[in-house]
Amino acid sequence: MEPVSEVRWLDEREERAWRALQFMHLRLDGELARQLASDTGLSYPDYVVLVALTDRPDGRLRLFELAETLGWEKSRVSHQVTRMADRGLVDKQRCGSDRRGAYVVVTARGRREIEAAAPGHLRAVRRLFIDRLTPAQLDAVAVAAEVVLRGFAETATDRTPAPAQPGPGAGR
């Protein structure tokens, strides 16, 4: 669009926000992944999949529902579920009503592991993030993030299936 469009570099305020945010996430994700890996047998992706499944009364979801819930693409879900099935955390079941489809079901072992992992993970989230911020700061972060997210819904070159409401990790 814009004919030549001079590049508008980030000013001091913009750069500060962008860098701080990037860096925070780098460290936060790294630390949370490490905490899970060292205290449990689960990876972070394992964790969010198990949370999504155990949020369901029957402990199962279609693969595409899992993709929508997590905002992942189907191929990622497929690979992840395959790996988890190999380790006995979930099972795959054929779906009666749609013969293309499959359910992912959490196994007893999967339940045991997520229940063992959740408290430590939650403590880490609190220690590293939640408990550092005031309620007002938490709200400010939420508002800003939601504004940015709304922007994605609009621009919507839409490669990811546009996750309904929920997010990753949930409240646990």
Place this chain on the structure above:
Amino acid sequence: MEPVSEVRWLDEREERAWRALQFMHLRLDGELARQLASDTGLSYPDYVVLVALTDRPDGRLRLFELAETLGWEKSRVSHQVTRMADRGLVDKQRCGSDRRGAYVVVTARGRREIEAAAPGHLRAVRRLFIDRLTPAQLDAVAVAAEVVLRGFAETATDRTPAPAQPGPGAGR
């Protein structure tokens, strides 16, 4: 430590902030990576390495300096630099003063590619993030992220070498 320590789940405010933030990053990183991949021959990691190098007058850094600058671990830097050297974006040079060491130097080709990629990347950062937020919101994000980052420096189980001041991506 804590004897039994009931798990304190996230309340509504906490969960909202945590989920929104997680989700924003999922989408933001995905979109930025896709923009780079489709408009240029560079990946996001390629990009940040080249930014770090071209910020230097001589366009080179020791591997461990690169690790500190980016907050990456040495093994990650080594692998990344090896791949980039294979593609001719950087060169490795032996270091005279310390024979264990090596410099990473940006090549002419690396310079060309980063210069071609920067404007589009920056436009995407603006479109998706910066320009969505008010200056006050940017400041709020920066303050919150910096608080959280300071927490890492303190807790400091210190696995990552604790990056001095700078962050990833920089202002470009």
Place this chain on the structure above:
DNA sequence: CCAACATAGTAGATACGTCAACTATTCCGC
């Protein structure tokens, strides 16, 4: 001096994430 230790970087194994290409079904309009 030199032994112990720290530091710089590499290498391999494994897991993760994306893309593109593919099969198998279901949906839908005519």
Place this chain on the structure above:
DNA sequence: GCGGAATAGTTGACGTATCTACTATGTTGG
């Protein structure tokens, strides 16, 4: 109903990230 489009899921290749273990060099204190 049937032929084409959309949908569900899989697969393989490749790049990326982490961990552990390793080599080689530098540093230091007795």
